[in-house]
Amino acid sequence: MSLIELANPSRFLALTARALPWLAAATVLAFAIGITQVYLAPDDYQQGATVKIMFIHVPAAWLGIFAWIVMGVAALGTLVWRHPLADVAAKAAAPIGAAFTLMCLVTGSLWGRPMWGTYWVWDARLTSVLVLFLMYLGVIALWRTIDDPAQAARAAAVLTLVGAINIPIIKFSVDWLNTLHQPASVFRLGGSAIHPAILVPLIVMAVAFTLLFLTLHLAAMRNEIMRRRVRTLMMLQAGARVGP
Amino acid sequence: MNLGPHAAFIITAYVAAIAVVAGLIAWIVLDRRHLSRILDDFEAQGISRRSTRTDGDKW
Numbered sequence: 001m002s003l004i005e006l007a008n009p010s011r012f013l014a015l016t017a018r019a020l021p022w023l024a025a026a027t028v029l030a031f032a033i034g035i036t037q038v039y040l041a042p043d044d045y046q047q048g049a050t051v052k053i054m055f056i057h058v059p060a061a062w063l064g065i066f067a068w069i070v071m072g073v074a075a076l077g078t079l080v081w082r083h084p085l086a087d088v089a090a091k092a093a094a095p096i097g098a099a100f101t102l103m104c105l106v107t108g109s110l111w112g113r114p115m116w117g118t119y120w121v122w123d124a125r126l127t128s129v130l131v132l133f134l135m136y137l138g139v140i141a142l143w144r145t146i147d148d149p150a151q152a153a154r155a156a157a158v159l160t161l162v163g164a165i166n167i168p169i170i171k172f173s174v175d176w177l178n179t180l181h182q183p184a185s186v187f188r189l190g191g192s193a194i195h196p197a198i199l200v201p202l203i204v205m206a207v208a209f210t211l212l213f214l215t216l217h218l219a220a221m222r223n224e225i226m227r228r229r230v231r232t233l234m235m236l237q238a239g240a241r242v243g244p
Numbered sequence: 245m246n247l248g249p250h251a252a253f254i255i256t257a258y259v260a261a262i263a264v265v266a267g268l269i270a271w272i273v274l275d276r277r278h279l280s281r282i283l284d285d286f287e288a289q290g291i292s293r294r295s296t297r298t299d300g301d302k303w
Binding site for chain 1 (some may be wrong): 249
């Protein structure tokens with residue numbers, strides 16, 4: 001099956017109807033394994049039990065960034081190929097990305113208070129993630145402001161691609177600038193700096209969060225396709241009332 | 245499981261994460277229910293995409 005065939009809305013609905021129950025089941029299973037591993041994970045020698053916050057904070061941060069990358073790829077689909085399913089993918093990803101970024105900010109704050117002695121500092125990493133969250137809200141507002149979905153998609157795609165500049169800033173802020181936030185410790189040259197007893201539950205939770213994102217994204221995309229069908233039918237009904 | 249002196253922060257973080265995920269799931273489920281109801285209403289009125297489809301209709 002070609003990508004173009006898959007990108008047909010009706011075919012997409014049929015395929016996702018079959019895939020979603022399996023994806024949801026895989027998500028629940030991954031979380032069951034992940035939560036068990038979090039429960040069994042030892043305390044960190046410096047952070048103590050507070051390290052348990054990292055098992056949700058780090059995957060939420062990754063997903064906050066990942067959702068914007070998904071929106072960026074979809075934005076290219078909108079602007080280059082003008083494919084409506086790319087518009088749908090971008091629109092559906094925005095609230096989910098915003099939610100994960102909010103989760104990252106809240107859990108990071110709750111970790112920062114006992115570890116750094118403060119809920120918030122205007123540090124480069126924290127500030128760039130806050131900017132990401134505000135950009136999500138901006139994109140969501142833009143989608144809601146413009147009535148015509150195709151026009152809204154093009155405006156949101158441009159904003160998404162401009163906002164993508166923030167992604168490397170978030171990633172490398174801890175290397176380029178003097179920040180309170182610790183540098184990369186999972187994905188870095190020379191291997192992870194984390195002990196396997198903590199790294200393994202973190203990776204399992206990251207997989208669980210990623211499956212959750214995929215499940216929610218596909219479900220939200222299905223809703224968006226239905227919303228567009230409702231819009232089409234409403235316009236046809238209104239046209240029929242007015243007459244030729 | 246002993247969560248130590250910072251148990252309140254750890255528990256609050258997990259409760260916040262669960263609330264965010266529950267909110268997302270509720271939004272998607274309620275949105276789907278709402279949209280299905282509207283589409284069913286159209287169907288009941290005899291208005292469907294097949295009966296009214298035009299060349300410009302991609303959905």
